[in-house]
Amino acid sequence: MLTEVGDCYRQLSANCGLAGLEAERRGLHVLTFRSATYEHL
16 A cells, blocks of 8 residues: 555656645645645646
8 A cells, every 4th residue: 555655646746846846845745745746736
């Protein structure tokens, strides 16, 4: 399950470009990453 979440997280990061890379660099959780993505949009 953790692996699946990790894969989805990597896909989200890749799809979101710089925002995803920044979130991945900081090691944020998926929910926090989604919140930041919505604010960015």
